[in-house]
Amino acid sequence: MIVYLARRLLALAGVLLAIAAVTFLIFYVLPADPAAAACGKTCSAERLADVRIHLGLDQPLWKQFADFLTGIFTGRTLGTGQYAVACDFPCLGYSYESSLPVWDLLMDRLPVSASLALGAAVLWLLLGLGAGVTAALRKDTATDKALMVGAVAAASLPVYFTSVMLIYGVIRIAGLLPYPTYQAFTDNPLGWASNLLLPWTALALLYAAMYARQSRGSMIEAMAEPYIRTARAKGLPERTVVVKHGLRSGMTPILTIFGIDLGGLLAGAVITESIFGLPGIGRLFYGALVNSDQPVVLGVTLLAAFFIVVANLVVDLLYAVIDPRVRY
């Protein structure tokens, strides 16, 4: 187990390094000139040269990348002489737009995105697994067919359509909820939940549909295993058979996609956050794109990759907990 964990952590570091390198290349080599973006529209040639030195763009590429990496782990000083700015650990640079450290911007927005992703995840697991397991246990009945047709339809609706319909129906017509404004959980738990309810629903509908389809399939497969017959034969109540024996092994494939989805959503709910006006990482990313704020875009991409990679690792470790057949 320890050897396995060490190997996985090493691989994780490698993957992150590769992603950092690719991201760095895309954002610092492909565009015409990051210095021009940093300097703004009214920029003299002289000033541009200064900015270029300040950003370290006069250095060879590998040196820039090495500096960038060093910054993440130990912090670094950006620029030289009177323009020198200390960028503390973990240094992802400064936003061109707001001149704030990228790390602070990310951490400022993370609670919003995490609230959105986690709340939606709870909702979609309940809805999706509920529908999937119900359909699996009533395989080929009218309930099963209705649930699955509903799931395919819900999965085919674009999230921006569902979101707009929810805003229109619940907020504008029924007037049940105010237009979402984010409130911190610690300030006002009830306001937090009621403001996030619609974004959660919009995301959860989409994902629940996929989970219902997936969990139905794996549940049917699990319930056909010989150990289910054994469990029934030794007289266990059907409920125990389903929950403890069927669901537990049927959940392994669900866990895989759950890790990927949740990891991806933590920094990737760009559309949902934009439509509902939630000040999360996705919206930060979108704003940074519009303004060519490369350090922020790079920061979000790295953070998003980090979440995905870590989520994958956690999922793999959880396999051993859920499924006793898995050993490392």
Add this chain to the structure above:
Amino acid sequence: MTTTAPATDTAADAAADRPAAAPGSSPWQLARRELRRRPAVRVSLAIVAVFVLMAAGAPWLGALGGWSPHEFDKSAVDPYLGGQPLGALGGISPEHWLGVEPVTGRDLYARVVHGAQVSLLIAFAATAIVVLAGTAAGIAAGYFGGRTDTVLSRLMDLTMSFPSLIFMIALLSVAKDVNRIVLMTAVIGIFGWPGIARVVRGQTLSLKHREYVDAARVGGAGPWRILTREILPGVAGPVIAYTTLLIPGMISTEAALSYLGVGVRPPTPSWGQMIAESVAYYETDPMYFVIPSVFLFLAVLAFTLLGDALRDILDPRGGRT
């Protein structure tokens, strides 16, 4: 939807395993017969056919309405009402079959039809890249094993660890002056191949030591011949099923990227971009918002239903793990 009727099982087994086919009909004939039996398949196939025809014949079909997708019709909108379309239901009339855009008065029928072409072209082309690259990588990894497998499998893991939507958005926003359709196809394609490569790799691993492959090898067939004549037909079933299920995802991705404004540039219409433009009008001119959304929804739904059915028939055990 797993196989239920005994007839389904025969068809499925036959498709997955050629030698087991019933005498007299090929596995593909059995699959076709099974497909024809399902009502959902017939409906979704009809919708898919309509969309494909629409996309392929967009210039001619679009012209039937009498308007080009870029043509302004100021007489169809009310300048005193902020450019609202004249008439009920977003200006639906014999002149404009699906109504018009607010402000510009561009014909929605022409735009939706041309949008179908752009959306489906990108989706199909990206799917083609994904399927070709994924199948090639999967077969190579599975068949050659060893170092080839290690390298390709690590590459798959790496690609799957990328936050793909974020990355696609970033790539598309960084690259400025290139053909957007080609660029989008490439970017969507880059992140899609590992999924299918894994499926094909697994299938290849299980096929490569079958007797008929050994027989071909003993018979002196080279790797190229074995791969193309023996392995490829064996993985074709799952690949076709997976491909059909890829398309709705590609359509959605294209729409999402265009919706976010990093996809196809105006005035070229695509469904996602039309929806993005219409969101601001969802209250004042709901039809403008609903029409492209319904087209997008139907396309995704039809391809999903078709893919589901194909998977059940061609690859009864695939897509479960």
